[in-house]
Amino acid sequence: MTRIVLTVNGERHEATDLWGGESLLTLLRDSLELPGSKNACEQGECGSCSVLLDGELVCACLVLAAQSDGHEVVTIEGLADGDELHPVQQAFVETGAVQCGFCTPGLVVAVADLLERTPSPSEDEMREALSGNVCRCTGYVKIFDAVRLAAERAT
Amino acid sequence: MDVLTPRNLDEALRLKSDLPEARFVLGGTDVMVELNFRASRPPALVNLAELGELRGFTTDGGELRLGAGLTYTEALSGRLAERLPALAEASRTVGSPQIRNRGTIGGNLGTASPAGDALPPLLVERARVELASVRGVRILPLEEFLLGVKRTALAPDELVTAVRLTPSGGPQTFMKVGPRNAMVIAICSLAVVVDDEAGEVRAAFGSAAETAIRVTVPLDEAGALPERVATAASPIDDVRATAAYRRHALRVLAQRALARCLR
Numbered sequence A: 001m002t003r004i005v006l007t008v009n010g011e012r013h014e015a016t017d018l019w020g021g022e023s024l025l026t027l028l029r030d031s032l033e034l035p036g037s038k039n040a041c042e043q044g045e046c047g048s049c050s051v052l053l054d055g056e057l058v059c060a061c062l063v064l065a066a067q068s069d070g071h072e073v074v075t076i077e078g079l080a081d082g083d084e085l086h087p088v089q090q091a092f093v094e095t096g097a098v099q100c101g102f103c104t105p106g107l108v109v110a111v112a113d114l115l116e117r118t119p120s121p122s123e124d125e126m127r128e129a130l131s132g133n134v135c136r137c138t139g140y141v142k143i144f145d146a147v148r149l150a151a152e153r154a155t
Numbered sequence B: 001m002d003v004l005t006p007r008n009l010d011e012a013l014r015l016k017s018d019l020p021e022a023r024f025v026l027g028g029t030d031v032m033v034e035l036n037f038r039a040s041r042p043p044a045l046v047n048l049a050e051l052g053e054l055r056g057f058t059t060d061g062g063e064l065r066l067g068a069g070l071t072y073t074e075a076l077s078g079r080l081a082e083r084l085p086a087l088a089e090a091s092r093t094v095g096s097p098q099i100r101n102r103g104t105i106g107g108n109l110g111t112a113s114p115a116g117d118a119l120p121p122l123l124v125e126r127a128r129v130e131l132a133s134v135r136g137v138r139i140l141p142l143e144e145f146l147l148g149v150k151r152t153a154l155a156p157d158e159l160v161t162a163v164r165l166t167p168s169g170g171p172q173t174f175m176k177v178g179p180r181n182a183m184v185i186a187i188c189s190l191a192v193v194v195d196d197e198a199g200e201v202r203a204a205f206g207s208a209a210e211t212a213i214r215v216t217v218p219l220d221e222a223g224a225l226p227e228r229v230a231t232a233a234s235p236i237d238d239v240r241a242t243a244a245y246r247r248h249a250l251r252v253l254a255q256r257a258l259a260r261c262l263r
């Protein structure tokens, strides 16, 4: 019934036969075969589904799939340049900011968004910007190391 | 479940008039949680996100018109934050950046949770709600719009188009009690404005009664505000806090807010 056309990571996608109440997260993972955005809570609490919708950081689980019709989405799969990791991904690897990795895609998208807007964030700005991304493993210390490293290299 | 995406306000009003059981979705931060958890299965969804008429804010003389689609991110900085500092402070406490980028003032009114963080700052600024339907437009004081826990005066064919108010320009603040600085449903919250021109201090609290509630005292009796707020509250015990704690916290917040605003 519902048919939508959207751009994901620069590519045009079409989806048909969506259930009306379907989220953008389900659309990305189940129909467009982009499982990088994770589904942990489906209620906006964990940030593991963070993507950019028209350049704004959002939880894909809280966007109605039909609301992305005609819009542009960037997911974690769209950050690397071919085999070359995005600087934020590279910083996560080098600082050991990844343990189980479940929170990582959402955090990387959130950090990339932060550094795009605020190239040299203060500690408080970092904490505020990542307050919607939950990690059960790392205790966040290495994650903030990664943000600092990526910020340093960018400036 | 069909999703209907009107491209202008008139079309939206016609759709809702034809399908009063349809549910609006604006930012989706409340509706999607219900859909994801199967708590709600409306026959149709009306997606309001494409309506330019609901976006941003406009100024008309001294009056501000905040579109229902104004996001917390838009309210927390810039020109609007200068004119409505308490709303900006409240917006900054909402959820996380992801939630603030999507969540809207219109959606906060639509949900009408007693914990809705936009409500106390709007109440102290004597905001009015603009409601539209195919029958026309009506304007209600916010306190008359909020009827109870998640209950409003919105008719089945109506849509919240905007919130209108004339900023008092007075010193004001918003405070919120919770276990973290982010991602917190208020245990209780309080907005206060000192309005010299009207000769009064207005406070409004959240999460301590069936709706957010405003309390007004004359400026020369400002010292009575904390007790007046505590008395007006009718909090409950729940998983987040006890009623006694909420009442106590409101008294403390009111004292602190006065200290901030009465300098």
Ligand SMILES: Cc1cc2nc3c(=O)[nH]c(=O)nc-3n(C[C@H](O)[C@H](O)[C@H](O)COP(=O)(O)OP(=O)(O)OC[C@H]3O[C@@H](n4cnc5c(N)ncnc54)[C@H](O)[C@@H]3O)c2cc1C
Pocket (backbone or CB within 6 Å): A043, A044, A045, B023, B024, B025, B026, B027, B028, B029, B030, B031, B032, B033, B048, B068, B093, B094, B095, B096, B099, B102, B103, B104, B105, B106, B107, B108, B109, B110, B111, B115, B116, B117, B118, B154, B158, B159, B160, B161, B183, B184, B185, B186
């Ligand atoms: C993780 C998380 C954290 C949150 N934190 C907070 C917080 O700190 N403080 C807080 O107050 N809230 C919080 N919320 C709740 C939510 O973000 C807010 O209530 C927000 O303002 C809802 O706006 P929306 O545009 O997303 O609403 P939607 O979900 O689109 O709609 C909400 C309700 O309003 C109705 N509606 C929407 N637009 C209109 C309209 N124009 N006219 C009539 N009815 C309409 C809808 O049908 C629905 O019933 C949080 C939610 C999540 C998921």
Ligand code: FES
Pocket (backbone or CB within 6 Å): A038, A039, A040, A041, A042, A043, A044, A045, A046, A047, A048, A049, A050, A059, A060, A061, A062
């Ligand atoms: S899955 Fe979207 S925020 Fe947790």
Ligand code: FES
Pocket (backbone or CB within 6 Å): A097, A098, A099, A100, A101, A102, A103, A104, A134, A135, A136, A137, A138
């Ligand atoms: S690395 Fe496991 S949740 Fe963050």
